[in-house]
Structure formats: C-alpha cells, structure tokens
Amino acid sequence: MxxxxxxxxxxxxxxxFGATWNSWAGGMIRDFANGDDALAERIARAMDFDLASGAFLPQSIIIAGTNRDAAEAVASALPGADVAALEERLMRAAATAPLVxxxxxxxxxxxxxxxxxxxxxxxxxxxxxxxxxxxxxxxxxxxxxxxxxxxxxxxxxxxxxxxxxxxxxxxxxxxxxxxxxxxxxxxxxxxxxxxxxxxxxxxxxxxxxxxxxxxxxxxxxxxxxxxxx
Structure with a gap:
C-alpha cells in the first residue's frame, strides 16, 4: 500500500537508545544519590537500571514510558520526594542528554x-x-x-x-x-x-x-x- x-x-x-540514554541515566542516578551508594542502588532498582553494566534492563518502564513514569519510579526510592519537582528536573536534564x-x-x-x-x-x-x-x-x-x-x-x-x-x-x-x-x-x-x-x-x-x-x-x-x- x-x-x-x-x-x-x-x-x-x-x-x-543505549548510546544516548544509558550513560545519562547512570549520571542522573549518581546525582540523585549524592554520594550515597546504597541510595544509588535503590534508585537504580526502581528504574530497572543495572549500575554494574551501566544499562537499562529490558523490562524498565522508562524505556517506553513517559517522563511522569520516570519521575514516579525515582520518587519511589526517595521517600517524601516531590514527584512534580522530579518530573521537571528530569525533563530539563533529558533535554541536554548526549544524542547518538x-x-x-x-x-x-x-x-x-x-x-x-x-x-x-x-x-x-x-x-x-x-x-x-x-x-x-x-x-x-x-x-x-x-x-x-x-x-x-x-x-x-x-x-x-x-x-x-x-x-x-x-x-x-x-x-x-x-x-x-x-x-x-x-x-x-x-x-x-x-x-x-x-x-x-x-x-x-x-x-x-x-x-x-x-x-x-x-x-x-x-x-x-x-x-x-
């Protein structure tokens, strides 16, 4: 047709996807954790991101989900976090991600x-x-x-x-x-x-x-x- x-x-x-978003996500997780390795692991698990390999797992909701989905995933590992503020932070950070x-x-x-x-x-x-x-x-x-x-x-x-x-x-x-x-x-x-x-x-x-x-x-x-x- x-x-x-x-x-x-x-x-x-x-x-x-991998060449653009894997390194960016690893950097964002480290920023959110602010030097706390245990917190970084919790955030990575919430995002279905493997810190050891530096890559998203195939089942991650973030791969095909919305920016809101990503913010809610991060917030689930940060008790008391403001989802709307996280969503805004992720949106602005994503706009500067390295593109391949x-x-x-x-x-x-x-x-x-x-x-x-x-x-x-x-x-x-x-x-x-x-x-x-x-x-x-x-x-x-x-x-x-x-x-x-x-x-x-x-x-x-x-x-x-x-x-x-x-x-x-x-x-x-x-x-x-x-x-x-x-x-x-x-x-x-x-x-x-x-x-x-x-x-x-x-x-x-x-x-x-x-x-x-x-x-x-x-x-x-x-x-x-x-x-x-």
Whole structure:
C-alpha cells in the first residue's frame, strides 16, 4: 500500500537508545544519590537500571514510558520526594542528554521528504525534550508534527496521538507508517489502523517486536527503500 506519511518514535528509533540514554541515566542516578551508594542502588532498582553494566534492563518502564513514569519510579526510592519537582528536573536534564543518531538524520529525512512524505515524531517523552533533541540534531524543522505525551493527545500505546498526526496532515491512517522500537509504538500503530515498522536500535529484540510489525529493520535507514517498494 502507498505510504504518504511516516510517524517516528524518538528514543530508540531516531536516536540509538543505549548510546544516548544509558550513560545519562547512570549520571542522573549518581546525582540523585549524592554520594550515597546504597541510595544509588535503590534508585537504580526502581528504574530497572543495572549500575554494574551501566544499562537499562529490558523490562524498565522508562524505556517506553513517559517522563511522569520516570519521575514516579525515582520518587519511589526517595521517600517524601516531590514527584512534580522530579518530573521537571528530569525533563530539563533529558533535554541536554548526549544524542547518538541511529543514522545521519538530515540526509535521511531529506530523502523521505523528497518522495512527498509528511513526517512526524510522537514520543512518550515531553514535547519540550523532543524539540530540544531534534533541534540539537538540526532536524526539528524537517518534521511537520512533533508531539510528546504532554501535548494534549495522550501517550502510546493509545492510538489518539497517532491519529492526531494523520488528522492534522489530512492523511488516511492506512497510508501512514508508525515506526518504533517498542511494542508500545507498534500496538499504538495497529490500533490506529496504520502500517507498522519496528527497528532494533532500542532495547527490544526482533522476536518481541515482529508479531506487531509489518517489517523489522536493523535501523531506520532501511525505510527509504521500503517505502519506495
């Protein structure tokens, strides 16, 4: 079926998840713990983060969850913590995380736009962080639509934010592809009546994603040939 629009997840899709977020999370845990090793371990367990290997565990809610989910996880290890204040701190810190592009994004997005595609980003991160990251990569202006879980459309796996992209771009959802690295992304795409493509630049493995995807690729770079075909 013809593809008129591509809607991308951000972390693990446009940006390699481990290379971008593992070192950042380790640093945030140390900051929250303020030199207390036992507290650092408690925070890491709450986040499902392995301090020894410096990596998120596959089951971590933070991988596909919202900034609020991350704040609540941290707060569970900090009795009396203000969740709203933690959420604000995480949002601002995340906006400055080191970014590792899954592929050189500028040329990749230009190629897709050259085919007449409408392009969007829907992330369970905040819209503030999404725009900061896309701006840092020099590609924010290449997207017609950028939304976070806090943009008023809901969060994945709810299909509503995906359908908002299709509606704002005047596209048939069946001719839109949701591209992501988690089952949240793909389930949302299926619920929205969209085509779905999984990429392996996140934490999830192919056998976890394949049941929900029309195609599974090592990274988004393989999309260019796929949408033409």
């Amino acid at each position: 013809r593809v008129d629009g591509l809607l991308f997840d951000k972390d693990g899709t446009l940006f390699d 592009e899954a592929v050189p994004l500028g040329a990749f997005l230009d190629d897709l736009a050259g085919f007449g595609m409408r392009l969007g980003v829907m992330t369970n991160d905040t819209e503030y962080a999404a725009r900061a990251h896309l701006g840092e990569a020099g590609v924010v202006e290449k997207f017609d639509f950028v939304a976070g879980f806090d943009s008023g459309f809901g969060a994945k796996p709810d299909p509503s934010p995906l359908l908002a992209f299709a509606d704002q771009m005047s596209l048939d959802p069946a001719r839109v592809v949701m591209v992501g690295d988690s089952t949240h992304d793909l389930v949302a795409g299926r619920r929205a009546g969209m085509q779905t493509v999984a990429v392996l630049t996140g934490v999830a493995l192919e056998d976890e994603l394949a049941p929900y995807a029309d195609a599974v690729f090592p990274d988004i770079g393989h999309l260019t040939a796929w949408v033409q075909g």
